[in-house]
Amino acid sequence: MRVVGPEDKYKRLAAEMAVERVSDGMVVGLGHGSTAAYAVLRMAVLLRDGSLKDVLGVPCSRRVEEEARRLAIPLATLDARPSLDLVIDGADEIDPGLDCIKGKGGALLREKIVAQASKRRIIVADASKCSARLGEKASLPVEVLPFALVPERHFLESLGGKIKLRPGPDGRPFVTAQGNFILDWSQPPLDNPRELARKLESRAGIMAHGLFLDIVDEVIVAGPQGLRLLRRAERSSPSQGNHALA
Ligand SMILES: O=C(CO)[C@H](O)[C@H](O)COP(=O)(O)O
Numbered sequence: 001m002r003v004v005g006p007e008d009k010y011k012r013l014a015a016e017m018a019v020e021r022v023s024d025g026m027v028v029g030l031g032h033g034s035t036a037a038y039a040v041l042r043m044a045v046l047l048r049d050g051s052l053k054d055v056l057g058v059p060c061s062r063r064v065e066e067e068a069r070r071l072a073i074p075l076a077t078l079d080a081r082p083s084l085d086l087v088i089d090g091a092d093e094i095d096p097g098l099d100c101i102k103g104k105g106g107a108l109l110r111e112k113i114v115a116q117a118s119k120r121r122i123i124v125a126d127a128s129k130c131s132a133r134l135g136e137k138a139s140l141p142v143e144v145l146p147f148a149l150v151p152e153r154h155f156l157e158s159l160g161g162k163i164k165l166r167p168g169p170d171g172r173p174f175v176t177a178q179g180n181f182i183l184d185w186s187q188p189p190l191d192n193p194r195e196l197a198r199k200l201e202s203r204a205g206i207m208a209h210g211l212f213l214d215i216v217d218e219v220i221v222a223g224p225q226g227l228r229l230l231r232r233a234e235r236s237s238p239s240q241g242n243h244a245l246a
Pocket of ligand 1: 031032033034035036089090091092101102103104105106107108111
């Protein structure tokens with residue numbers, strides 16, 4: 001059973017504000033994690049009481065799929081609905097340019113696929129996830145093909161930092177939905193996340209990494225200071241990552 005912490009109130013507030021962006025007939029990506037779970041719960045309530053109609057969910061993980069089924073949210077696959085109206089997901093760390101680290105829950109590859117299939121990508125979080133520079137708070141999950149585990153570990157070690165093979169609940173290595181392992185890479189705050197992303201993406205044995213750069217359109221953060229909506233101003237020039245506080 002998940003322990004409910006003081007930040008859960010804020011997670012719920014942020015998630016519920018995001019669900020206000022869902023309207024009838026939409027196809028919505030359902031993110032993985034405790035914050036996104038509040039959005040799934042809220043959508044289920046609105047569908048049940050008739051405030052929302054004809055919404056389809058595309059889950060980012062088996063766990064979210066099970067939860068959505070339990071809550072009677074109608075589901076679709078990317079095969080059937082490859083273009084989503086929006087996705088609501090959580091994050092482990094968010095910088096002022098709306099770039100994120102994700103993947104603590106292990107669903108990073110599917111989360112990125114669903115985000116890339118979505119017209120609007122919304123991150124919901126409590127204020128503890130915000131930082132000035134990625135890497136200050138979260139380690140970076142790197143999903144690695146088991147065949148390539150040792151060489152990719154050596155590659156990451158050559159870049160510095162500390163690397164840990166993520167254990168699963170049974171103490172054996174955690175295995176992703178794709179059958180891969182995750183290396184959690186702790187390092188000093190990242191000076192150049194884009195260059196790092198390019199290096200990681202050049203490696204054949206690295207299937208995914210938790211850097212979500214120039215992907216997110218809106219971040220909804222809740223904390224003791226209230227709710228904040230951060231918006232990316234220009235989607236047409238993603239490399240600049242500019243944003244405005246609304
Ligand atoms: O990236 C994720 C899962 O792969 C989650 O969105 C991230 O870990 C945030 O989770 P939580 O809302 O439980 O803090």
